[in-house]
Amino acid sequence: MKHRWLLWVMLPVFLMISCPAGAETSFAILPIERLGDVPPERVEETQNSMYQHMVASKRYRIVDRGRLNDLLKEQSLQLTGATDTSTMVKIGKMLNVDKFLATTLAQRAPNLFALRCSVVDVQTGQIEFDREIAEIAHTGADNGRGCVGMIIAEYPLLGEITGLAQGAVIVNLGKNQGIKNGARLFVARKTSLTGQDGKVIFQELQRVGIIEVVSAQAAMSKAKEKRQAPDSKGFMAGDLVSPDPIPSKGSALSSSPLLKNIRKGRLLLDDTMDDRQYLSVQQGMGESYHEGKLHLNATHRNSSHAYTYYPAPFDQLDNFIWEGEVEFRKTQAQYSRIDLVFRSTRDYATLECYMFFFNSDGGYSVHLAKLGRYFNIIPFTSTPLLNRGTQPNKFRIVAHGDKVDMYLNEGFLIGFENESIEKGTVGFQAHWGTYALVDNVKIWEAKGD
Known part of the structure; x- marks a missing residue:
């Protein structure tokens, strides 16, 4: 007899629904807050690693560090991973950014550093992600890369179908987002339930199918149908697309x-x-x-x-x-x-x-x-x-x-x-x-x- 258990869901549906369709999620990376006597060079190595891997992922729009620092000077503010969320929301709206990545770094043992990573949503002011990395003998570069790995696991790259013609599916993701010919893209549709007053009371994503990129350009790609989900009504303009499974079915x-x-x-x-x-x-x-x-x-x-x-x-x-x-x-x-x-x-x-x-x-x-x-x-x-x-x-x-x-x-x-x-x-x-x-x-x- 076969037994199956749902173990984990990697991409929370509510995060995907809250992300703007057809646009990269934007992040501002705050300076790391040092807790205790963490060596400055360790902080710099970790900070540089996070910034480097967030940019290299091609999944997000990252606010330039110079622009962030200039705005903080103008406002006579100092933001770090320990800054209160109300201040982050204020600065985030000035930067027109979706999320803040806030971090703290502490030394637990001679060869053990703990990096705590939190994501704050600028619109709601809520901390929607909070994890810690602490591995023996890991370098600052390792910890920074690990933090970005967790961010990638929670915040998928999202685009949308912009048109359909002669069997081709056009999406607004391309080489600028790391999309290549032959790439597999998952397609999902946002569905809503409304109450008696007509207001939306619940939203979720439903899988529509999978498409395969046949011609990737800088900011868009042409794809073909690979398969449709059971009971799917076909692909439509406005459907969400991602190289990550959306919505995630977990394992x-x-x-x-x-x-x-x-x-x-x-x-x-x-x-x-x-x-x-x-x-x-x-x-x-x-x-x-x-x-x-x-x-x-x-x-x-x-x-x-x-x-x-x-x-x-x-x-x-x-x-x-x-x-x-x-x-x-x-x-x-x-x-x-x-x-x-x-x-x-x-x-x-x-x-x-x-x-x-x-x-x-x-x-x-x-x-x-x-x-x-x-x-x-x-x-x-x-x-x-x-x-x-x-x-x-x-x-x-x-x-x-x-x-x-x-x-x-x-x-x-x-x-x-x-x-x-x-x-x-x-x-x-x-x-x-x-x-x-x-x-x-x-x-x-x-x-x-």
Whole structure:
């Protein structure tokens, strides 16, 4: 019998409804408020990282720091992450900005800094988002990037359909917002319920379908229909569009296979680690290949990973079956840990992917990474399917559309549904203190009805 549980909703519907359609949400990034004796250089590194990644995301309109500082001088005000919201609202309306990103930074231990990130809506004056990042050995750049990763997870890029003609769908998102040919865009329609007095008492988004960009220009794109949602009345001008799932369906878990009818198609990769050497381990110690196996040696590290991802032509994998073997060597670490990364679309520092984690003590979890920030799909738990200690483990990951099934040592582990990432590469990340060996990696096309 199949069991499913709704685990989390990544993009709150009320945030999407409150955002102006067809325009990038605008942010003003306030100077970080230092709590205690945080070194000034740490503050500057974190601040610069937040600003850099907010701009680089191409999802938001960011108020220039010079313009913000000039206005504060004119008003004889000093805004920081600890400023009261009424003052933020006043300045925000002068700047014609939608949101303020307010942050505080505190040092909890010699190698542990806590960055608290809050978003204040200028129209309502309400704090609608509040999270903290505190990771041992993270740099200021790491914390700043992590903050932006959480913002991206909560505030999708939104555009709208501006017209339809001869089977083409025209949207007001383009290269300026990071949209490329082949990009998948979700389409949703805002619906309202009105009371007896005619006033709107409730709003929500309903999925209309998915379109695919065929010609991206600077500020607009032409797309074609990919599929429509059941009971959809078709696409209409004014419908919202986003590269992120809108509205988000979250993640649904299954205790039985979701992809029973999927079979192996064309063999794309047969990597025995002998004949051809596709990979080069980054941040590892020693050679990448030795005695016919891939070596990810992170025993010299006290944070992060030794990692490697398959290059082109394996960087556009969408529907696939991925198999391989992982073996841990005994080290001084209490546990050995590895991530199996799939559908990865970015580099290590700004990782965006699905991630299957397991360790040498029978534990595993599954995450969605956004700009290197991890969000639980399957929280950490344990399974008897994992061979413990240094015994090898065989894995198989079956991905088709928004469904994924995972197997360990020929036993079904768990399945999940998630729409966030359509395609990308696969690879491995050995956590600090770990020495992992990988062998017999194979990838097939996943074929189904």
